[in-house]
Amino acid sequence: MPKTHNVERVETDSIAAASASRNAHRQRRPRSPVRSSRTHLHQILTHFSFLISGCDKAQEEFEDLCFQFGIELDDVTTEKAIIRKEKHLEEEEPSEDEEVIYKIEVPANRYDLLCLEGLSQSLRIFAGLDSIPTYTVANISKESMLKMHVKPETSQIRPYVVCAVLRGVTFDEARYNSFIDLQDRLHQNICRRRTLVAIGTHDLDTIEGPFTYEALAPKDINFTPLKQKEEAGRDRQVRGEGWPRDGERTVVVVLVAGGGDDHQVCGYIKHLTPTMHLISLSSRDLLPTRNFSADELMEFYKKDLKLKKFLHIIEGSPVYPVIYDRKRTVLSLPPIINGAHSAITLKTKNVFIECTATDLTKANIVLNTMVTMFSMYCERKFEVEPVEVTYTDGRSYVSPDLSLYQMEVPISYITKLIGVSLPAHESARLLNKMQLHAKHSISEKNEASFTISVPPTRSDILHPCDVAEDVAIxxxxxxxxxxTFPSVKPQLLNKFSDLIREEIATVGYTEVLTWILCSSKEISTMLNREEDKNAVINGNPRSADFEVVRTTLMPGILKTVGHNKDHPKPIKIFEVGDVVLLDEKKDVGASNLRKLAALHCGSTSGFELIHGLVDRIMEVLGTPFVSPGDKTGYYIESSNEPEYLKGRQAHIIFKGAKIGTFGIVHPQVLHNFDIPDPCSFVEIDIEKFL
Structure with missing residues (x-):
């Protein structure tokens, strides 16, 4: 069999998630045969002959085309090579009949490039092989449209829904797989793991409109879920002894991973040989699977590796969203699972797409992406049938909206931003390559402009700078x-900080960089202090280690020593960095302060060494040591800070104001940071010197 190729795109913001989702689908449904994949690619990418021939020169040309278009051919590999790499095995030469995968990295906001159809179409338009398609909504009256009626209870959980129909679709296995994969990638990307939008696709010929979108108590929702029927259709081994009975039927108990009592009722056996102790059943041996109530289904899917991560979205709600057809057949339980009754297959001709959401804008983007990418396979190419969505309060709208979005962009803005002066007709030609219609016009300010018509596939075009970027690409x-831009002078504070760093490094201290976020206890109880009222609190910390913005450099320095306590002594480290304090005088409510901190850790405290470092800093700054009360230089006075050992600490007074403190760190503080050796520490506000 000749070598064949498959093109796979990789999301820049969630590569691992896309890979996991893709692998889950491969386990759940048959993979595309190699020949089918080749045929599909040949239909779409006819002019990219390297995908069929495997010619190295053509492959280089394709890589150049991707680069020119602003995407990157990240890797050319095979599935076996990926597996071997994950297992850290030696590489092998691919066999002639092994499918080659082209991993292409695309921008995260280009949702139209998340499937092969959109990627190939964009590249062909960019290469001048195709013209920009015109997407249309079927011209039918509102009376003839399918209806989706939204009940008011949905406002409690997922208030929005948009729908569309693809008529006369022709699926083959590769197209079907691409259709499913696009849903997964959108779910991982713009849908934010289904929290914002959930996509449901259904065979329209198996259901009847009008449809209703409702929110009901979990116990009131009963249906056969899609995946449960798929699981029941697989060959299973079951126990053949001690069969439990359910009336006249024998219950089939399916053993799942782990064995033991971890089992579930999958269906019913038609006949049973009493002498058999272990039998294998296939889908033809089983009657249809039973219905689940929604609460039973949620419990059931807690063991499902793919679906359990979505349960939290609706699990705590008193009502669950559900979509019914006219006969009260459940289409889906968004955002968890579709019903088995309306599952699409390779024979499906009419596809009903519904997107339930908490964000209507994103729902429209997702729906537009789905229908524009696969309307090319419709009987009437690039035509989509609309659906009217109505609410009980009288609101209604028709989806999808495939109209062109108009944007006016001054030509001078484009040329200034990219740094190249281009004739208007040349800029228009370049924009057409990027699927943007550009018409020359005169703005209200009497300046030459482009009226840009943005198609529904380009939801990433939000601002004139996006248009300028496409011209540049x-x-x-x-x-x-x-x-070459003229050199920019550094800010005085940054220049001064660099000079301080250089001087301290010269006397043998090593610079460290620590987190600017820390836990609240690290700036309070762990330093023997009370709660710091001047700390800026992080409203949504990723972990307990990042609760507040640091108000002192001390915790970061001490944690560094605690994690390196086995390092040869003495440890001499320093940091020059910002702390943040609440400040009502600032428009943002807080202000940054640049501080210097240094620490000595060894068999002895090194108090005299830290004292000497303070004197050295003052010496290089030209600040003399003066008597207490003299405001022409600096002096030290006794202090009583809880983080230092009493009687072994002092404030640094510069021109009459306290600018820092140094001393031997308190033993309890050292214990809190798991430091076994004595330490001395100094912290100075260096902004006071400017």
């Missing part, structure tokens, strides 16, 4: 002349 970043 189509023109070629490598063709834009390089400009």
């Amino acid at each position: 189509a023109y070629g970043y490598n063709e834009i002349p390089k400009i």
